[in-house]
Amino acid sequence: MSMKVKDMNRVLNIDLTKKDIKIEARGDLFDAYLGGTGVAIKLLEEECQKGIDPLSASNPIIFAVGPLTALYPSASKTVAMFKSPLTGNLGESHCGGRSAMAIKFAGYGAIVIKGSSDIPVYLAIHGDDVHFRDASSIWGVEAVTVGRILREAEKGSGVRTIMRIGRAGEKMVRYACAVCETYRHFGRLGLGAVMGSKKLKALIVSADKSVEIPKATRKEYKKVYDEIQDVVVETDAMEKYHDLGTSGKLYDLNKIGGMAYKNLESASAPEEIAKELSGENFAEKFLSKRVSCSHCPVGCVHLASLRELYEPGYYFKTSIISYDNEPIWATGFMLGMKKAEDCLRLMDAVDRVGMDVMSTGVTLAWATEAYEKGIITKEHTDGLDFRWGDVQVYSEAIIKIVEMPNEFYQNLAKGSDYASSVYGGQDYALAFGGNEMPEYHTGIACYLNNLTGARHSHLDSAGYDLDQKLIGKEFTIEDIVNALLKEEEWRQILSSLVVCFFARKVYTAEAITKALDAIGMENWTAEKLDDLGRDIHRAKMDFKFREGFSLAELRIPKRIFEVPTPHGFLKEEDIRKAIELYGEMIGRKE
Amino acid sequence: MAKKKLAALDVNKCIGCMECMFACSRRVGRGGFDKSAIRVRSAGGIERGFVIVVCRACENPPCAKVCPTDALSARKEGGVILKEDKCIGCGFCTQSCIMGAIFWDNERNKPIVCKYCGECEDYCVHNAIGMVGIKAEER
Known part of the structure; x- marks a missing residue:
C-alpha cells in the first residue's frame, strides 16, 4: 500500500x-x-x-x-x-x-x-x-x-x-x-x-x-538522492565511522588529556591502558561484524565477539556485544578497567538488565570514589568491595542496582546526582542537570554543553568538538556561548528531519531544502529552517523551565576545576558567567 | 555486451542497510520496498549476519515451469521474463521458488521478479552484491 x-x-x-x-x-x-x-x-x-x-x-x-x-x-x-x-x-x-x-x-x-x-x-x-x-x-x-x-x-x-x-x-x-x-x-x-x-x-x-514520490519530482528525487549518497559515502564520515567506528577517537582524546579517567581523578589514562582500550585494539581483537541502521550506508555499529570459558568441562559461550566510544569510556576509562574484554563483559552485563551504560558507569565511578573516601561502607554496598578495575564487583553491583536489596542501591538506581545528595560527595558526582556526564574534559565548551544543553547530552551542541577545534586559538566566552547555541538550534532541524548527527556535514541547509523540494515539500528556505531550529529549541527550554529547571541553580561538581583540561584549569566564575550569558541569549533569567 | 545477473558476492560484507531494497523501488518512484525484487533480513538475529534474497537467474527456472499461463518464461541467459498481461496472479511462482526470491505486488496482484538491471548494485557501497556474468567464465 x-x-x-x-x-x-x-x-x-x-x-x-x-x-x-x-x-x-x-x-x-x-x-x-x-x-x-x-x-x-x-x-x-x-x-x-x-x-x-x-x-x-x-x-x-x-x-x-x-x-x-x-x-x-x-x-x-x-x-x-x-x-x-x-x-x-x-x-x-x-x-x-x-x-x-x-x-x-x-x-x-x-x-x-x-x-x-x-x-x-x-x-x-x-x-x-x-x-x-x-x-x-x-x-x-x-x-x-x-x-x-x-x-x-x-x-x-x-x-x-x-x-x-x-x-x-x-x-x-x-x-x-x-x-x-x-x-x-x-x-x-x-x-x-x-x-x-x-x-x-x-x-x-x-x-x-x-x-x-510525486510524479513531477521523481527525477529530481533520484538526482538529489544520488548527490546526498555520494557525499555520505565520500566524506570522512564513512571512513571515520565505518572503519573503527565511534571508538576510533578514544586514543587521541586520551592523548590530549581530554577525557575523564577514574571519575576524573585525571584527564588521561596511562599509555598502556589507553592502548588497550583503544578502538584499534577492540577492532583487532574482538570486532566480528559491522552493521548499519536501516537506510544508512555507513555501518557504524560495531559488534564484538567474546569467547569465554564459563564452566569447567569445555563449556564455552560466545557473546556478541555492541561497543562504541561512550560505552568503552564509561565501563573502561571511568571505572579503571585494565583489559578490553572486561569492558565488554561490563557492557554485556549492563545490556542484559537494560540500563544506560553512561549513567551506569558514572554512577559506579562516584560510588567507588565515595567508598574509597569512606562515606560509603560495606554495609551500604551489601558486602561488595568497590575497587577500580574490578569487573566482578561491578558486574554484581549492576545486578544489585536493579534488584535493589537495600536503600543504598535504591538510591544508586536514581543516579549519581541523587545518591550524592543523600550520602555526600557531590563535589565528585559527575552529573550535570541531573544527567551523568559523557567522557569529555576538553574545556569550557563541553561543560557548558552538559549544563545548558536541553538534554544535557554531549550531542546537544557538541561542546567537546568546539573545545578541540579551539586548542591554541584565542576566543572569548561570548564566542563559545554563541557557537554552542547556534549549533544546538541547528541540530533541532537535523533531529526533526530526522537525520543522524553523523551525517550532519552532508545535510547542509541547501541539501535539506533540495531534499524536501524533491519529495514535493516546497517553500522551505535556509532562513525558515534557521527560524524553526530556534523555535524548537526555545520550546524545549520552555518545557524544561516549566518543569522547574533553573540555570542559576545548576550544580557544578568541583572536581572539574581540579584537573586541567587541554585548555588548562577551568574556572567556576567563567562557567557561571557563560551560563548567565546563555540565559540572556535565550531570554531566560531564572 | 554479455548478459549479466545480480548476485550476492559476499554476504559477510552486508551491513544490512537495505539500500539495495530502497533503490529497487525508487526506480518506479517509490520510497520504500514494496516494489522491490531484493530483500535483506537478518539470519535470525543480527549477530548471525544477513540473508540477501535475490533471484539467482536459474538456468531452468522452477517458477517458469509452474506458471499456468506462460506469463513467466525462461530467459535465454537464465532467469525469467514476466509478461504481465498474461499473469492471472495465482502465486504458484512464489511457492515454487525455494529461495523466496519472487516477491509479490499486493497492489497489482502480480509477482515482482528481478530484471537484472543492476540499479541496486550502485548503492551497495560495501560490495556485498554485484552484477556478474551469466556464464562462469565471465565472472
Whole structure:
C-alpha cells in the first residue's frame, strides 16, 4: 500500500489504560515543525501536564520520525520524547536500528503512548493493525531474550523494529534504557523506566506501506538522492565511522588529556591502558561484524565477539556485544578497567538488565570514589568491595542496582546526582542537570554543553568538538556561548528531519531544502529552517523551565576545576558567567 | 555486451542497510520496498549476519515451469521474463521458488521478479552484491 508524501503526518495515539487507539492526521504539526524533535515537543506540550510524576500514567511517550526518514541516506533515527525520571524535565533520546524505517512505513509520523496498563503488555503495531498483547510471560525477561521471543511470535521479519526493556526498566531504575534490534538503544534519560512504569515491556512496529514520490519530482528525487549518497559515502564520515567506528577517537582524546579517567581523578589514562582500550585494539581483537541502521550506508555499529570459558568441562559461550566510544569510556576509562574484554563483559552485563551504560558507569565511578573516601561502607554496598578495575564487583553491583536489596542501591538506581545528595560527595558526582556526564574534559565548551544543553547530552551542541577545534586559538566566552547555541538550534532541524548527527556535514541547509523540494515539500528556505531550529529549541527550554529547571541553580561538581583540561584549569566564575550569558541569549533569567 | 545477473558476492560484507531494497523501488518512484525484487533480513538475529534474497537467474527456472499461463518464461541467459498481461496472479511462482526470491505486488496482484538491471548494485557501497556474468567464465 502506498501513501502520499502529504499523508506522512499520521499520529497513532495509544491509550494503555483503556487499551484503545486512535489515528489522527496532524498536518498542522508536521507542516509547521517538520517531524522528529519539532513535532515531538509540540505533542509533549499537548500531552504532558505540568508537574506530573514522570513514572505515573500521566507521562506520555512520544516516538517521532520526519519527512526525510527512510527516503534519504542516513535519515535513520527515531526521536523519543517524554518527561525524564532522571532529570525531572525534558526527556529526549534518539535511536536508530530499524525503528525509524519501521515507524515511517507502518504509516506514521509519530506514535504517542499514554496511560498505564494493569497487566504487563506489549504492543504489536503492524501498519494500521494495532494489538495489545499480554506480556506476562516475558515480564522479568532480559531484553535480548525478549527480542528472540517476539521475533518468532510476531510477523514482519526484516522490516520491523522490536523495542523492549530489560529488568532495569521494569524496576524503574531512573536511567533504564529501551533497546532496539538488540544492539541499539534509546539510551539516555530513562525511557526504559517510563515504559516499565506503564507495564509496557515492548513494542514491535512492522512496515507495510511505502511513500509515493510525486510524479513531477521523481527525477529530481533520484538526482538529489544520488548527490546526498555520494557525499555520505565520500566524506570522512564513512571512513571515520565505518572503519573503527565511534571508538576510533578514544586514543587521541586520551592523548590530549581530554577525557575523564577514574571519575576524573585525571584527564588521561596511562599509555598502556589507553592502548588497550583503544578502538584499534577492540577492532583487532574482538570486532566480528559491522552493521548499519536501516537506510544508512555507513555501518557504524560495531559488534564484538567474546569467547569465554564459563564452566569447567569445555563449556564455552560466545557473546556478541555492541561497543562504541561512550560505552568503552564509561565501563573502561571511568571505572579503571585494565583489559578490553572486561569492558565488554561490563557492557554485556549492563545490556542484559537494560540500563544506560553512561549513567551506569558514572554512577559506579562516584560510588567507588565515595567508598574509597569512606562515606560509603560495606554495609551500604551489601558486602561488595568497590575497587577500580574490578569487573566482578561491578558486574554484581549492576545486578544489585536493579534488584535493589537495600536503600543504598535504591538510591544508586536514581543516579549519581541523587545518591550524592543523600550520602555526600557531590563535589565528585559527575552529573550535570541531573544527567551523568559523557567522557569529555576538553574545556569550557563541553561543560557548558552538559549544563545548558536541553538534554544535557554531549550531542546537544557538541561542546567537546568546539573545545578541540579551539586548542591554541584565542576566543572569548561570548564566542563559545554563541557557537554552542547556534549549533544546538541547528541540530533541532537535523533531529526533526530526522537525520543522524553523523551525517550532519552532508545535510547542509541547501541539501535539506533540495531534499524536501524533491519529495514535493516546497517553500522551505535556509532562513525558515534557521527560524524553526530556534523555535524548537526555545520550546524545549520552555518545557524544561516549566518543569522547574533553573540555570542559576545548576550544580557544578568541583572536581572539574581540579584537573586541567587541554585548555588548562577551568574556572567556576567563567562557567557561571557563560551560563548567565546563555540565559540572556535565550531570554531566560531564572 | 554479455548478459549479466545480480548476485550476492559476499554476504559477510552486508551491513544490512537495505539500500539495495530502497533503490529497487525508487526506480518506479517509490520510497520504500514494496516494489522491490531484493530483500535483506537478518539470519535470525543480527549477530548471525544477513540473508540477501535475490533471484539467482536459474538456468531452468522452477517458477517458469509452474506458471499456468506462460506469463513467466525462461530467459535465454537464465532467469525469467514476466509478461504481465498474461499473469492471472495465482502465486504458484512464489511457492515454487525455494529461495523466496519472487516477491509479490499486493497492489497489482502480480509477482515482482528481478530484471537484472543492476540499479541496486550502485548503492551497495560495501560490495556485498554485484552484477556478474551469466556464464562462469565471465565472472
